[in-house]
Amino acid sequence: MSTTNHISTKWLGNMAFESNNTSGKSFKIDLAKEDGGDSSGLRPKALMLSALAGCSGLDVAALIKKMKLEVDEFHIETIANLTDEHPKFYDRVTVEYHFHGANLNEKKLQRAIDLSVEKYCGVMEMFRQFAVLDIKTIFHNK
Structure with a gap:
């Protein structure tokens, strides 16, 4: 039997997203300022x-x-x-x-x-x- 991972990733505005993890924790993804983001998250x-x-x-x-x-x-x-x-x-x-x-x-x-x-x-x-x-x-x- 295979295992399925399901991750939800939500747009927070501009170029930022918040993504959850199967651990129950979440983290922010964003672009650098020079690429149009706010540099507020991980690449x-x-x-x-x-x-x-x-x-x-x-x-x-x-x-x-x-x-x-x-x-x-x-x-x-x-x-x-x-x-x-x-x-x-x-x-x-x-x-x-x-x-x-x-x-x-x-x-x-x-x-x-x-x-x-x-x-x-x-x-x-x-x-x-x-x-x-x-x-x-x-x-x-x-």
Whole structure:
């Protein structure tokens, strides 16, 4: 059986919208002032990158917990190239996983990333349909 997500997005005037989430929370979407908006919300394409990092990050965080790995800090940098022609879309995306700590188990952390990228992260799979992905792991040993 498949799952269906239903999101409602309401126009607030000018170029702003409010969109709900299956979590019960909502957020505002808007354009920059130079594009005719009020710069009062998040940008749609940038939200896609946040969704990508968040989806994979949740997988990796769950695996860090499951494997009882020591990580002081973990963050993801997502850098995307936007095409020049309309409709503009991301054709290349680099996802950098940064781990900081004194006792990083690099092999297991890389395994956690690989599992997310290759098996668990549905947003990653969606991105694969339209973009070339470059996955990088950076260990910052203290």
